[in-house]
Amino acid sequence: MFRTALRNVLAHKARLMMTVIAVLLGVSFVSGTLVFTDTVGDAYTNSSAQSFANTSVAVRAENATAVGDSDPGEAPEELTYLDQSLLDQLGELPGAASVTGSLSGFTAIAEKDGDLVGDGWTTRGGNYSGTRDSRYPLVEGRAPAAPNEIALDSETVDRTGYALGDTIRLSVDGPVLKQKLVGVFTTDDGQVAAGGSLALFDTPTAQKLFAEPGKYNEIILKAAPGTSEEKLKQQVEELLPKGTEAQTGTYLADEQADNIAEATKTLSTVLLAFAAVALFVGIFVIANTFSMLVAQRTRELALLRAVGATRRQVTRSVLAESFVVGSVAASAGFGLGILIAMGMRSLMGSNVPEGPLVVAPRTVLAAVLVGVLVTMLAAWLPARRASKIPPVAAMSSVDQAPTTRGLLVRNAIGAALTTLGVALVLLGAADASAPWVGVGAVVTLTGFIVLTPLLSRPAMALAEPVLRLFGVSGKLARQNTVRNPRRTAATAAALMIGLTLITTLTVVASSLQDSIDKMAADSIKADYTISMANFAPLSGDVAEMLADTPGVTEVSPMRLADTEVQGHHETITGVNPRTVSSLLNLEFTSGSLDRIDDGGLIVDDDTAEDRGWQVGDTVPLTYRSDQATERLTVRGIYRGSEMMDGIMLPTATLDPHLRDIRDPRIMVNTEAGVSQESRDLIEKALGDNPAVKVQTDAEVTDDINKMISMTLSIMYGLLGMAVVIAVLGVVNTLAMSVFERSREIGMLRAVGLDRRRVRQMVRLESVAISLFGAALGIGLGVFLAWGAGELITDKMASYGMVMPWTTLGIFTVLAATIGVLAALWPARRASRLNVLAAIKSD
Template sequence: MFRTALRNVLAHKARLLMTVLAVMLGVAFVSGTLVFTSTISDAYQASSQKGYDNVDVAVQQRSSDSPSGAPGGDSKPKLDQKLLDKAAQVPGAASATGTVSGFTAIADKKGELLGNGFSTTGGNYFAGKDGKDARYPMRSGAAPKGPHEFALDAHTADKAGYKVGDTVRLSVDGPVREQKLTGIFTTDDGTVAAGGSLALFDTPTAQKLFAMPGGFSEIDVKAAPGTSQNALKSEIDKVLPKDAAEATTGKQLADDQAKMIAKKMDGMKTGLLVFAGIALFVGVFIIANTFTMLVAQRTKELALLRAVGASRRQVTRSVLIEATVVGAIAAVTGMAAGIGIGAGLRALMNSTGATVPDGPLVVSPSTVLISLLVGIVITVLAAWLPGRRAAKIPPVAAMNSVHATATTKSLVVRNTIGALFAGAGAAGVLVATGMSDGKAVMGGGAFLLLIGVFILTPLLSRPLIALAAPVLRAFGISGGLARQNAVRNPRRTAATASALMVGLTLITGLTVIAGSVQKGIDKMATESLTADYVVSMANSLPLSPDVAKKLDGLDEVTAVSPLRMSPSRIDGTPQSLTGVNGKDFGKLTKLDFTKGGLGDLQGGRVVVDDATAKEKGWQPGSRFPVTFEDGKKGTLTVSGVYQGNQMIHGIIVDNATLAPHQKQVTDRQVMVNTKDGTSDAAKESLVKGLGKNPALAVSDKKDISESISQAFSLMLNMLYGLLAMAVIVAVLGVINTLAMSVFERSQEIGMLRAIGLDRRGIKRMVRLESLVISLFGGVLGIGLGVFFGWAAGELISGSLATYELVLPWGRIGLFLGLAALVGVLAALWPARRAARLNMLAAIKAE
């Protein structure tokens, strides 16, 4: 039986090729995902560990304490020069380095920001006794000295074209600074290796810039030869101030960093593997379909084996051996292709600017094992049911082909199960739309509904394909035959259409959700914000109040309101207060008041969002006590209740009331109106007025909407690319089905040729059959996708009040056209093969 199974594999190479391709694509996706995430994770971990090569023990401020110099912190730093000297003198210490770090935006020669947000950092050059910092060897120039000098990492300097002696524009907290570039250094810093930038100042300058006068953010101690990290840590613990600082070994820091990177990569890995699973799920339909038809075509052969003594178990085992061989071939080729995909994804990340640290391509033993198991197990599972069904057919019945038609009982059972699954799934989705957190329920319901529709697809195929009859009649005999062929074997048609249905369901659903969220974001930005521009830090950190003062002094600016946050306590519970310029706030926003109004937002008068008002039981005129950030108490009066959203919410108070109680005044953003409204000239004027500051972002409403929705757009484009895999697998399924259908109908096609249907008519018949099957799957997929998109939108609307369902008719039409194109392309080879059949040989074929 084993030799028979191998002969069957070799005898049906062309038919099994499509199955191999389907499995291979899914396995390639899985192995590519594992290779890519392992490679990136290892590269980042190796890069981050290099940063701890000179750190045996790190002294850090306890996380429960506020950072030195930060709001709410002590006026004296916890980690100062005195503690640094103590750490350097403990037994077993070779040297101690004090580090300071923070955000530093570097401008290129055009004045634009180099790098992105948090990847643009600054620190201190800690000169030792020899005047050098071992962490940052100078490639050219000298270390910075004084408040007007700095050094830059070689990667950023080369990218921007800067040389020693150049004057570079940079910013730390808002105001632009011009510093002389005195040195260019090399570094193993992980942020720089990943495409970020690093600027170094002398220690006093860095302490002043990063709000740590006289203090450090960390003290790194190097162990003397022969001293272990743990022994050094024990000695340092003895000199640390109680409850103020803590020591950690360099190995522990590196391990923690590695775990954090691995955790971040787990999310990406999970997301990619989900779509690999979808591709495999779609591939299962093709594999099961292929083996069902292969078994059906060999029914007499299997019956003969049964007649000469083969048992049911041996017949089933023969089919499973075939599946194992096919799965193994597909798994090996898929794994090899996956390694290429992993390397390609890494190169793609580098080409988009997301620089990845250098490192080898990682192909772990687990990746090899998982790839092989996935390919073989999926194929064997998909082939098990056809093999079992073939073994149950009595030999005499098989030889007489009595088995061909499914029994009424089996159809009733199938349709009943499908209806139960679909009903339960639809009910779960509908119930989830009314829940506050129904993600899990909706996900389970969607899965059940998808499975239910798949089971019911043979039942749905006849009435839906019948709708195409009037159109097919226009193609004469070829059209009529195509319709009959499409419904002749509903199970085969259903399995083929379902592969395409799954892909289009996901693509359509995601498109509906993304379009609706984008509409909601646009609506939110348009309705609540009337300011022409919003100025903020490029990394979303607090903004210096000097920026608002500078804007207020520009001739073209007509209204300015800084938006700042301050912690407070109301009724004994923490509550954030939002400070604005009460005089201009009404000109810059358009709040939808449900009770009261904005009025005169000065003194102790405030407006609150509806959620806060409902929680506290406040109405216009309500007075409530508040404890401000500095501990002083006051009383505020509600003048209006408005509908809050993601952009503007909470308790809004005049900055003149809030500022005297703030320990450190910083703005989150600044809203601005100009004389000429929004225009390129107005924006350029603001940028120039702010000194072409690389740390500042000047955005209009369109920019704000795009920045919020950018993540959705990026995710959607990635998902389109990933789901394209499922569509490719679906195309293979259609080709596979048609090719086998042509083989099954060789006698019929030969007879049609003999009675006068020409080759063009045969080709048209096969193409129309493929088109009808593909459109059937497309209609089901788009219908389910719209339903899932609507249901998911009901959940999203709970957190996005301006959410509005948008049906992208243009894209839906494009997806339907894609389904039709799949049908046309998939039919090219089978149609050509059918037309080239020798009519006499086909009529004689069994």
């Protein structure tokens, strides 16, 4: 039987080709993902290990966070710095060969044309310690020794074209600094290796920029010969003040490696999820192929039964065929996956540290198992059907229509699953329960897949008036689509799955973008919002500088600080009470800004309701920065939004409690309003700083919408593999259907149906199936987008479902186009059949 199976595979190579390609693409997605993430993770881990090579023990504050590392909407962390006296004490330890004070923070560098180097997220600054810092070997020039001097990493110098002696414009917290490039160094810093930049200042300058005079972010110790890291750590811990901690270099390298592994695991999980979708779609292609092959070989399989083959042997024969197909596809997919990983690594270029391609044994095993198991799983039902063919069927027709009982059972299961899934989505939407909506979405999609044969007949009946316009070709196309509803359903379901996910993402993204636009329009009245490129906070001097600029009429910082309010952590916002009403759209439900200067605050309505506050209530605030407690009176309650909420109080009240005044955003109005003149005025006042963004409310929302659009584009690309496999399924079904109907097509040609109409018949059949799948996918996608939207509404009150009719129309046109393109080869083949040979075919 195995030899029989092998001969069948070799005899049907052309018919199995699309199945091989479908499995190959899915396996390549899986293996490419695993190889790429393993390679990137290994490269970052090795780079990270190198960066800790000269660190035996590192001392840092327990809340250590570099300036500029706080998340958007969060108050910048009030840091505990390490002072010079601790550095001196650690330097006297018997186990320490060297001790270095380290500083770091956000540093934006301008290219020669004025643009920002990199994306702003990995542009860092630090200190060069002394005249020779072993962390940063100099390859050109000398160490920075004056406030106006810097050294740059060699990779940034190569990218920007700067040379020794050039003046470089940079920014740390708003104001532009002009520094002379005096040195070029190499570094093992993983962020630099991944496309970031590192600028080094002399220690006093770095302390002024990133900490305080005489203070450090971190102290790094190198163990003396004969002293272990653990022993040195024990010596260090005896001297540490409260609020600081010591860790060995090995621990820090392992911690960094774990973080990298977690990040690559997350990336791998996301990519593998899309690979699973592609393979799931591939299952329909494989199952359809083997179902048609079994149907076309009814007589052959019946004869095997007649000469003594058992049901189990017939089943094993079909599964053996699928094993061979899966093995070939898995092997080819694994090879293609390695090429894909190499291509992705090449596209990342300098954004990923150098390193070898990593092909782990688990990747090989995953590729083989996925390819073989998916193929055999998809072929199992056709194999069972093949085993049930009675010997007497050897004398019957080639094609056996599905039994009425089988369709009734399938329809009952499909209806039950769909009803359950819809109920779960509705329940989850009502209770804002993401798990219920997620489970309901999966169950509903499964129910639709099972129900597709039942839905195909009424759908094709609706298409009949349009198909009639094409005469006999249209009539024949409709009859072909309903002749075997299971086949039509499996072909349409593959396309439906991809379009369901794409439609859901599109509707949710469009609704989010519309909601964000409305939020900005309703919340922001200012002409411009000023912020740093990576959400690093601006220096408090920037707001004062803008207020003194001629042509600027109103300025208010949005100054954040952490507090404790009645046992709850609360991020509060300091504003200018005299100008904030002209810059923000504050709609008060009770009270006002009056007397806020006199120990008052205002709060959004949701917070006030949660805490039970009313105008006139006194609220105790404990500032985390200095632990001082102050009692303030609620002067007003305003309508909050996702862009504007929480407690607001005057900067005059807040500033005395802040050690370091920094502003995530500054709101500005000008005499000229929104115009190029006013933009130029502000940018000039800021020194044409490449790291500072001057944006209108529309540009603020555009930034957010671009991120949503970018994410959506990535999702489209990842789901594109599933759509490609679905298209292969349409091609495969049509091609095998043409082969199956060779005699019928020959008879049609013999009675006068010309080649053009034969091609038209196959094309119309393909378009009808594709549009059927698209209609189901778009309809189901809209329903699931509604369910997801109800979850978002619970967190984002301004969210409202928006139907992107133009995009959905494009999806429909693309589905029809897919149908036309998928039919090109099968239609051409059908039209070129030899009439006499086709009539004689069995």
